[in-house]
Amino acid sequence: MAGSSTRRRPTQADVARAAGVSQTVVSSVLNGSSHVSIADATRERVLAAADDLGYVMDGAARSLRTGKSLQVAILIPDITNPFYPAFERGIQDIADDRGYDLVAYNTDGLRPKELRTLRSVQRARVDGVIATPFQLTVADFAPLLHQGVPVVVFGELTREHVTPVLDSIYVDDYAAAGELVAYRIDRGYRPIGMVAGSGDVLRREGRVRAYRRFLIERGLPQEAMLARGGDPTEAGGYAAMRELLARAPLPRGVFAANDMMALGALVAIREAGLRVPDDIALAGFDDITVARLANPPLTTVAQFPERLGRRAAEMLFERLDGTVLGEGRRVEMPYELIVRASA
Amino acid sequence: MAGSSTRRRPTQADVARAAGVSQTVVSSVLNGSSHVSIADATRERVLAAADDLGYVMDGAARSLRTGKSLQVAILIPDITNPFYPAFERGIQDIADDRGYDLVAYNTDGLRPKELRTLRSVQRARVDGVIATPFQLTVADFAPLLHQGVPVVVFGELTREHVTPVLDSIYVDDYAAAGELVAYRIDRGYRPIGMVAGSGDVLRREGRVRAYRRFLIERGLPQEAMLARGGDPTEAGGYAAMRELLARAPLPRGVFAANDMMALGALVAIREAGLRVPDDIALAGFDDITVARLANPPLTTVAQFPERLGRRAAEMLFERLDGTVLGEGRRVEMPYELIVRASA
């Protein structure tokens, strides 16, 4: 009647005993590697014993000994933001293939949380990190880097005097937003507006900068039509759009910093009795799944987050494998203008 | 010109040396706990030295020694499914408060992957697991449980003869779907349809069962109006709805197994030149953010995934703390019918 008593998990020593060999032999056959060759008969016996006892490697012990944890960390602001699940999924798939686990951290884009996370990451002894830093700078990654933990950053980094070996992957938001505004939002010399998040988010500032440049080129007054809702969410978009609608003159086109905000803006516009795109052209950014399902379907910019995640993970593993050495790489990934009915 | 040479990370021994004390003392002050009291002056000195060297605890070593990894695992089918990010986020927030990291696994609801994941979880030596099993049964969790790793399952489990100590948390899909169909989809003795996933997903079968029961009660023919698209995604919903539309007679109401499928169905209905809800009443399940933003806004069932995640995490930590002992608990969480314009 042993019942639910906690059973100590089997170790290599247990397997060795069961197979009548030494623990070293067990380690060798389990790792396959090593320069030692093992007799086939012995190997079979060990494997059988391991399987029999339900042996599973103790990651902590292995990690302590080898310095490799077989875990990679991902830092994102908020998994609830529809852009990131696909990004995470892309990473996860690659990591999975390589036998790596994924430790996930949400930072909310807040610096204190980002810093705490960085320490957790060190504590966990992960082998590599993929980060979407919002407030962090390159310098903050220095400790990790110095300890030999490769880091891949998603987004454009503020260059600093010393550039550590740090890979980054990014999409040219500035160019994409510029195209979008010029070709889809602009309707001659009419006011166009933008709804954006609170603006402390480096990664997305390219979007706002592109909008500003457009205004300058057209000689349009700046700031007048820029509404910064608090959160980069649907609620934020709704609030910001209502603010825009309350001002005069009414914008004839609106660019939202992301699709969620655009969706919120859409609701606000509809509630105001105006139509998209007839009264106001509206476009977003990200091409989240539902952008296509909105009514009208949303014109936006696709960034292929899953592919971004996969590529980021590949870059990380190239560092872990030692396939790629030396200077940090900056990889630009393509975007695509998705023209639908809203603009 | 040391540059980017890999620096060994500081250990407690290094801190001890810097502070002029023994490693034992460092361990004591860093853990705060212990029955040993340390002189204030010494404590200060140690803390200063640790901070100075940028000391961060080595989780692997601690884990090996104490058996606790300060990590919990979450098993979900697919983070890309909009229900799960909020679920994960709820867990993450609680875990964060407790100083625990979250190791995330996507299983795609496929048994082989689920099993592989279970082994990874053992290898990682996580302290606890929150799982959304699709094909796994209680027995599969036995090894983990026997090793003293608490497990909280989201969803209803098939009871087996032996019920190990395993907590579960679930929403009564069967009741919720029943209400939805009876009060919102039904329009007298007219055909009503359902679009659902491929059906090997235990957790969601309550939705289909409720639909079936309704047909039986009304004496309506079964199967005729049930279309099972492959994936429980927007694409699956679209395909399944087109299939339904191709049959005769046309359904006057359609229940989708989840919101993503409902959104896809909406597109198919619109493309067929029919209107929701005038021609066809449509309802989904989950109340993902975009359900409200659809046109027309989607009638659905809210399950509050973030709250579910938080509660699941709390249950897990009650086990980890030893606050709750003994029998596995089954906690039912509330749902809410969200009536909007689509049905």
Next chain:
DNA sequence: CTGTTAGCGCATTCAG
């Protein structure tokens, strides 16, 4: 080809 040995960083006896 297989066994012995040492030590990764830490928490925890047990002595001083």
Next chain:
DNA sequence: CTGAATGCGCTAACAG
């Protein structure tokens, strides 16, 4: 109140 010694499970020399 502090220090020295031990071992968690594993891998990697090194011997045999």
